[in-house]
Amino acid sequence: MSRAGTGDPKRLAGYLDGPARTGSRFTFWLGAATLAGFAGVAALGLLVVPADDVQGDTVRIIFVHVPSALGAYAAFGLTALGSVMWLWRRSEWWDITAHAGAEVAVLLCGLTLVTGMLWGRPTWGTYWEWGDVRLVTTLILFLVMVGYLSVRALGGTAGSVATRAAVVGLVGAVNIGIVNRSVNWWANRTLHQQSSLTEGRLEDLTLLTLVLAFVVAAMAIWWMVMHRFRIGWLERQLADRDIHQAVRARRAEAGR
Amino acid sequence: MSAVRLEGAVVLLGRFPALAGADLSVDPGEVVLVRGPNGAGKSTLLHLCAGLLPLSEGRGEVLGCDLGADRAAVRRRVGLLGHDTALYGELSPAENLDLWARASRVDAAVVPGALGRLGVPERLWAVPSTRLSAGQRRRVALAAIVVRRPELWLLDEPHAGLDGDGRELVSDLMSEAASAGAAVVLASHETGPADDLATRTVTMAGGTVGADAV
Amino acid sequence: MGLMWRDLRLLAGDIGLIAAKDLRIEWRARTTLGQVLPFALLVLVLFGFALNANRPTLELATPGLLWMTVLFATVVAVQRSVAVESIDGAGRMLLLSGMAPAAAFGGKALAVAVQLLAVVAVLLPGVVLLYGAEIESLPLAVVASLAATAGLAAAGSLLGAVVAGVRAHQTVLPILLLPVVAPVLIAATRAFEDALGKAAVNGWSWVGLLAGFTVVNVALGAVAYGPLMEEA
DSSP, X not given: OOOGGGSOHHHHHTTSSSOSOSOOHHHHHHHHHHHHHHHHHHHIIIIISOOBTXXXXXXXXXXXXXXXXXXXXXXXXXXXXXXXXXXXXXXXHHHHHHHHHHHHHHHHHHHHHHHHHHHHHHHHSOSOOTTOHHHHXXXXXXXXXXXXXXXXXXXXXXXXXXXXXXXXXHHHHHHHHHHHHHHHHHTOSOOSOOOHHHHTOSOHHHHHHHHHHHHHHHHHHHHHHHHHHHHHHHHHHHHHHHHHHHHHHHHHHTTX | OOSEEEEEEEEEETTEEEEEEEEEEEOTTOEEEEEOOTTSSHHHHHHHHTTOXXXXXXXXXXXXXXXXXXXXXXXXXXXXXXXXXXXXXXXXXXXXXXXXXXXXXXXXGGHHHHHHHTTOOGGGTTSOGGGSOHHHHHHHHHHHHHHHOOSEXXXXXXXXTXXXXXXXXXXXXXXXXXXXXXXXXXXXXXXXXXXXXXXXXXXXXXXXXXXXXX | OHHHHHHHHHHHHHHHHHHHHHHHHHHHHTHIIXXXXXXXXXXXXXXXXXXXXXHHHHHXXXXXXXXXXXXXXXXXXXXXHHHHHHGGGTTHHHHHHTOOHHHHHHHHHHHHHHHHHHHHHHXXXXXXXXXXXXXXXXXXXXXXXXXXXXXXXXXXXXXXXXXXXXXXXXXHHHHHHHHHTHHHHHHHHHHHHHHTTSSOOOHHHHHHHHXXXXXXXXXXXXXXXXXXXXXO
């Protein structure tokens, strides 16, 4: 099957309902605003916000690390919700959404892990700290989501792929909570800094930058999920078209 | 009520439309012979009627149950003989049928009778099924259908791999079932013993069912 | 009420039927006995080589090595449990029988759990003999093993059904199963550290976590097995 995302839009336009694009006027401006936001966060975070008294310049990584961590769990939540909705209602819309969420979640999990390790090295003196509950949980989530995507790639009818993947999404969603609990009990010597946000330790400017980073991250996730959803939707339409052609070809085989 | 009614049934195996808009209607008491070359979609048609495959387009009703809504209800009421025997190789014929009877909530006391009816020698009843000959395993698979006494018999090449004796037995079983009011659909790609049994013959090609052949 | 009890009795009967079927097949095929158990013992020996036969290190690592081995055995046992249904279309019998999917799931998971218990029953004397471990609390070891193997079997059987009928199922199952059962490895290892007197932890509280994991995954299997059977 050809992938709509890599195809020539003009070639596809002939036999699809609606435009063969993944973008729209809205996503264009959303994307533009996201890019501007990235630039703003980078400028504020790298140039304007002062270095931390204790951690020095390394503190700046929180503007990437914390939003991507929250975003990873938000995207994963979308996958979990989509999985349940597929199993409950057999909603194709939710199935595509679940898939879109999973890809974004893998990306953001990866970003969270890399930035977490980069920050850990100068701060804790080690890239990986087993006592850090959130980082360990995120690694397990990353592996669960990689498994989810590998199930999606197994092939079969759209319905069977959706059901298999949805069960993996559901099992992952329920068990990631148990993973978090168990790692927490296991290593109740967590190194992760308590949320600086809730303790009000952050300076106003740092806080402002972090809030902006959250907003920009949310916009970026929204933009990615919308595009990925539309790719999935177009893929479905192409697959349906291929199947209709195959049905016609098979009937022709019989001269009917 | 028809035993089977399919209208424009499309069934996908992966991305391949094994059925490409099949129409079929079978009444109780009928013995319908489905003919056609290899790859015409005969086996898929039988599996669809057994409620084992999802309908991706078209409509289908088997024994009054909608295939789109409740395939599980269909499965409880049919008997299917496929290419494979659906027996657990490590279990003996008696154990396989006993399990089958209990799982389908049928009195397991009918098992010896069914095995006897299919002419499976008693010395083989407790032998692991893998050690049976292909013909004997096929007889055991047919005995499983007898155990259930289904309202719809779906038989894929039922005479294949059987000796003359066995072929006669299968033919007798089918006529008995039909006269008891069950519907029988059997698939075959060759002319043979099935021809005389059938009250009606249809031909499949390219995933569709054609008009009755002469 | 009466009707509910009757349903539960039928469900329990079906679970027993399927579990007995799988165990009988395993007993005759000698997969667990002839391959999984020797494999598990072999892993213990190889760990001994890998850790340079260093007594203190081995003793320290014993609970973790034991449960790591059980995890590997789970993958093998689940793959076998899935394969049993696909050979010669045998699983069609369950589908056509109209048995409740929850019963089929329960039966298959129960059979896997029994086999995993057999693995633990071989590994535990194994670590006593090979690594010089000493069992300080047998009840804790037994209860933790029961809870952990039940949880592994439940999660394994459900995810095994996810990959059933897929060509690449042998390679996909480990990446689906092993991350999800991380809590079992953590909790069972801690419980055994207590039971083998290796660390001052409260093993029984970890048994609670194992029980929670088992309950959650049995519930998931009871709900999600049906849709998977339909798609097979």
